[in-house]
Amino acid sequence: MVESTEQYSVALIGSSGGGTATLGHTNPIELLNTVHKELCHLHCDEDGKVCAGLSHAIFVSICDGSGFDSLKKDDWLPGKNKSDVAADPIAKLYSVGFHKKNPDSEDQEATGRLNVQAIKGPLSEINTEAKRLDAKLSKILRNNHALISVSSEPTIIHADSLRSCSELSIPVTGSGGTSISQIAELYGLPIIGAQGSVASTTHTKARGWAMGLAREWGMTYDPKHNHQDGSCVDSTSEVGVGQETTPLPSLKSILEAALPSFLFVCIVLRFFGGSAGDNRSSLIAEIEYSLRYFVPGTTCSILAATSRQSSSTSQSSQDQSTILLSSALAGILVSASASQLNDNSNEGGSALAGLIAGASIPLALSTVSNLCVTYHMTATMTNIICGGGVGIMVGMIMHLSSAAYILSICTGWVRCIIRFRRITTPETNGRLIANVFVYLQKMWYDFASRPSMSKFVYAQDLQLNEFLPIPRGLGFGFGCIFVYGSKIGWYHSIFLPLIMLEMDSSTGQNAASLLGAIDECTLVMVCAGICAGNLLLPHRIGGSTSLSWQALKTNILCGDFIEACYPSMEKSRLINVAAYLAAGISTEVIVRQRLLSSAYIPLPLSILISSDRWGMIVASSFAFGISFVGTIMANTIGSITKKSDDKGKE
Helix, strand or coil: CCCCEEEEEEEEECCCCCCCEECCCCCCCCCHHHHHHHHHEEEEECEEEEEEEEEEEEEEECCCCHHHHCCHHHHHCCCCCCCCCHHHCCCEEEEEECCCCCCHCCCCHHCCCCCCCCEEEEEHHHHHHHHHHHHHHHHCCCCCCCEEEEEECCCCCHHHHHHHHHHHCCCEEECCCHHHHHHHHCCCCCCCCEECCCCCEEEHHHHHHHHHHHHHHHCECCCCCCCCCCCCCHHHHHHHHCCCCCCCCHHHHHHHHHHHHHHHHHHHHHHHCCCCCCCCCHHHHHHHHHHHHHHHHHHHHHHHHHHHHHCCCCCCHHHHHHHHHHHHHHHHHHHHCCCCCCCCCCCCCCCCHHHHHHHHHHHHHHHHHHHHHCCCCHHHHHHHHHHHHHHHHHHHHHCCCCCCHHHHHHHHHHHHHCCEEEECCCCCCCCHHHHHHHHHHHHHHHHHHHHCCCCCCCCHHHHHHHHHEECCHHHHHHHHHHHHHHHHCCHHHHHHHHHHHHHHCCHHCCEHHHHHHHHHHHHHHHHHHHHHHHEEECCHHHHHHHHHHHHHHCCCCCCCHHHHHHHHHHHHHHHHHHHHHHHHHHHHHHHHHCCCCCCCHHHHHHHHCCCCCCHHHHHHHHHHHHHHHHHHHHHHHHHHHHHHHHHHHC
């Protein structure tokens, strides 16, 4: 390792461009910091050469986001006689390295952020100031500098700095086709690794510029390396965790994040699903088909890709648009692949396929992006390949490998098992595993159909030949398990993901969830009953009445905040028993009637979307009434006991 270090630095000149087609130019500060960070990855251990990033920058942006193509050149170039400066569009000049450091600049540089100065004013005045700074830059440039031109104006505003580059043979790179062509022609400068601007991002361009300069200077571009010299410390050191990355969110938590879209799709499909029959030419049927099969998978794909991308420090925030493009394409393709299973006789869904596709997108994007940089692709071509090609590639891989189809089959099996429906055997894939489930279901059906078992099972739907007999008492036990599990963390890890999978790609009266109905009754309505009891007859063991009132409103109007009843359940054994009894009896009604519904929505809407509205009213009434009566009894006994204790003390 060479002890002496030879530092190279880079200056950036330019503007937000003509049509502002380049993604990321609307945030100039982020643009400058991203370029600075990528340049800090350049080094050569053998010669001791490193790049210190951006030392100077002059960047002009119009405040309203419009492009320079909409303006007449004579109107905004400095040196032109203008009678009405006030008519100029308002612009900002962002500069680095031309001003004295303020006390806050050291803190910014310690975290890898540039000390960017900004002034605002009419465009002609801003360009006059930019030309003045460019003249100063021309005297600063040395042989160990490079220049990045981002849609710059080379004839007047940045003529001085470009002339210096020509005299000193300073390498120039950049983007903006018109600008780069003029620079090459007017100043005879070779352009190193020039990048396109259309449909490109700040990150893809910055990597391309860094790679071009690395080849020119004989350095290595290593994204894992960062020059440890004050202003180039990687921003992860800001929080004192070194290179430690944020843990990736689990697929279960990502699936739960899709709950809003699943709920509203469920509501729409409950009231409009199936109304057009099999006539797919009608508008309603087409909308139903898209909501049922494409929305769940595409939503999950986008959420999985963006959630996992944001947890990784290896991707720039400027790649968000590319992530969205790729994940949307992959989600649509895998949803289409998964939907081939769904017909009147088979169950399926696209959420699992969307999750897997979306989770694969960040890694695929990182790999393909690195390959594009290695093979010197332009920023525009890199973004086209990443934004379009990666999503198509992931979707096609999952389609051709039948992964989306198999995951759809698994979703259908989960739904059938939860609802005690017969599992149908697919004609092409998954026959072996499906046959195992079918055989086990047949054994249960034959056993439960015996005359001696008629008293122990609910068999009212067996004549439809698609349902399985349900043991009596199973609902009661499961209701108690639901309450207990919600206290020890099973809700978010087991129950809610299963609710989401059960709702996936269902329609009509089957659009909601059996587990969702259990959730509404055993948790929401039980909590509402306990809180109502505490309001009607407050007691010291019942907790705060203000909390009970807030919780009751949230339970009834939002289907949430079920934790409010836990203190009362913990302090009173009678309330706890009443809660379990209410949950058990209400779930027994739900299971017997095979009711489908959902929590997280107002109670009236939960009843309206139910497959059996009167049945849902009965189940909700049992859950609310039993817990309410139990709370009243517990608080009454507590009040009497307290009075007796007070008399005893007297």
